[in-house]
Amino acid sequence: MTAYRNAKNVGHVMIGAGAVRELGSLLAPLRTSGSKCVWFFDHFFKDGALAARLPVQDGDVVVYVDTDNEPTTDGTDAYASYVRQHLCGVLPCAMLAFGGGSTMDTCKCVANLLTNKGLAEDYQGWELVQHPAPYKIGCPTLSGTGSESSRTGVLCNEKKNLKLGMNSDYTMFDQLVLDPDLLATVPREQYFFTGIDTYMHCFESLTGSMRNVIVDALSEKAIALCREVFASEDMMAPHCREKLMIASYIGGMAAGFTGAVHPLSAGLSMVLHLRHGLANCLALSVLDDIYPEQCAEVAGMMKKQGVALPKGVCASLDEDGLRQVYEGTIVHEKPLSNALGPDFHSILTYENVRERLVRL
Ligand code: NAD
Ligand code: ZN
Numbered sequence: 001m002t003a004y005r006n007a008k009n010v011g012h013v014m015i016g017a018g019a020v021r022e023l024g025s026l027l028a029p030l031r032t033s034g035s036k037c038v039w040f041f042d043h044f045f046k047d048g049a050l051a052a053r054l055p056v057q058d059g060d061v062v063v064y065v066d067t068d069n070e071p072t073t074d075g076t077d078a079y080a081s082y083v084r085q086h087l088c089g090v091l092p093c094a095m096l097a098f099g100g101g102s103t104m105d106t107c108k109c110v111a112n113l114l115t116n117k118g119l120a121e122d123y124q125g126w127e128l129v130q131h132p133a134p135y136k137i138g139c140p141t142l143s144g145t146g147s148e149s150s151r152t153g154v155l156c157n158e159k160k161n162l163k164l165g166m167n168s169d170y171t172m173f174d175q176l177v178l179d180p181d182l183l184a185t186v187p188r189e190q191y192f193f194t195g196i197d198t199y200m201h202c203f204e205s206l207t208g209s210m211r212n213v214i215v216d217a218l219s220e221k222a223i224a225l226c227r228e229v230f231a232s233e234d235m236m237a238p239h240c241r242e243k244l245m246i247a248s249y250i251g252g253m254a255a256g257f258t259g260a261v262h263p264l265s266a267g268l269s270m271v272l273h274l275r276h277g278l279a280n281c282l283a284l285s286v287l288d289d290i291y292p293e294q295c296a297e298v299a300g301m302m303k304k305q306g307v308a309l310p311k312g313v314c315a316s317l318d319e320d321g322l323r324q325v326y327e328g329t330i331v332h333e334k335p336l337s338n339a340l341g342p343d344f345h346s347i348l349t350y351e352n353v354r355e356r357l358v359r360l
Helices: 019-027 073-087 101-115 188-206 213-230 238-254 261-272 276-285 292-305 319-330 333-340 350-357
Strands: 012-015 037-042 061-065 094-099 136-140 154-157 162-167 175-178
Touching: 012 019, 012 238, 019 136, 019 175, 037 101, 061 073, 061 101, 073 101, 073 154, 094 101, 101 136, 101 154, 101 162, 162 261, 175 238, 188 213, 188 238, 188 261, 188 276, 188 292, 188 333, 213 238, 213 292, 261 276, 261 319, 261 333, 276 292, 319 350
Parallel strands: 012 175, 037 061, 037 094, 094 136, 136 175
Antiparallel strands: 154 162
16 A cells, blocks of 8 residues: 555546547447447437447447436346346457446446456445456446546445445546537436536535545536536536536546535435435535535525425435434445544434434
């Protein structure tokens, strides 16, 4: 273990409306006789119209990822076994992902499982992946998580009540194609909730105690771009879609430590199966004493863009359910101590978190 951070970035990034048209030329040098690509599409694209515009060839493996729920370790194992079966023992020349964080993370984690034995849960944690994955190309169709440029693929492990990523340099994409036209069909609320994830990651990192100058610089820029997008008249105008795509990419590169929002969000997602972006906004709304400025700023952006939070989300939870959310939160020691110091347990007691949850 060295004291110096040896940071890796995505090798190549292509940005611009219509950029997916370049995929044929990007894949050409990778394709050899008989080689196969594996294409992961969010199930929104199941009608095949997007695939028909892309250089998918006979024999390639095409997977439509069910994103009604966020990726799980069991689901990832199932996709990995499906892909393995169709590859007949040969590694693919490239793996591509078209979707939001769920589809990109599925592609990243399945790729790791093609070159590393065992199950997805064996690699939840830091630096557990032993062997490089096949070449991967990320094409976000929903921006905000930063999965396109981060070194993790986040999975929910339902048996362990644990949401945790495969954090490894091998998890990263090798090439990105950032085509803002792919965002045009995203429903407004989803666009907001996922987009604001960039703002959350970056402010949590900037308000934490574990800082670094590069992460700070990237986070500040990503937040500034989010402000431009969400304070504009139409957050989904073409120039805003491009800005949000770039904010998400920069935010993923920053990928510092999160703070108190993401742990509470993870607890809510595990128990209530809420989507990540929405769960973050709900979590921030009841962390108003810890993050008063950010809570007010996000509320203002939501108002401006005509987006609202659902009410009564924890109403169905009994005491056991509330405790499960608490346990799914408090397990995230690194981000919580980044935000609240090593004594975070004495601040976020069960009673304290419970009082927040019943306000939701
Ligand atoms: P998502 O990928 O779960 O997709 C949300 C919804 O948007 C789905 O219904 C999907 O069908 C739809 N959608 C996606 N693209 C669309 C398009 N172009 N048009 C219409 N609909 C579209 O959402 P997300 O917020 O991007 O990802 C959430 C996941 O990302 C969570 O599992 C979260 O934990 C993870 N995450 C990962 C990282 C990372 O660094 N790897 C960081 C933060 C969050
Ligand atoms: Zn996030």
